[in-house]
Amino acid sequence: MRTTIERIEAGRLLPTEDLLRLGLAPRRVLRVILETVDDDDEISITQMNAQGGAFAHLTDEPDLYSESDLIERNED
Numbered sequence: 226m227r228t229t230i231e232r233i234e235a236g237r238l239l240p241t242e243d244l245l246r247l248g249l250a251p252r253r254v255l256r257v258i259l260e261t262v263d264d265d266d267e268i269s270i271t272q273m274n275a276q277g278g279a280f281a282h283l284t285d286e287p288d289l290y291s292e293s294d295l296i297e298r299n300e301d
Contacts, residue, residue: 226267230257 235244236251244251261267274280292298 226264227258227260230255230259233257 232254234251235249235253235255238255238257239247239249241251249255268276
């Protein structure tokens with residue numbers, strides 16, 4: 226999986242001694258690209274959305290469709 230953090234201060238990512246070794250000031254703003262090298266702990270996009278809470282406000286919204294809107298039912 227690959228993701229990008231667009232603007233984050235270096236001091237929020239690494240300890241000061243690592244920043245000094247890399248020649249970065251703690252308040253330097255970075256773009257960080259994170260890429261996993263294995264798939265052991267990857268979660269699905271659906272799980273990520275649920276955990277992130279971006280769609281939590283929709284739980285209070287009424288459903289757009291009901292069972293009566295179905296054209297055919299699967300009775301399996």
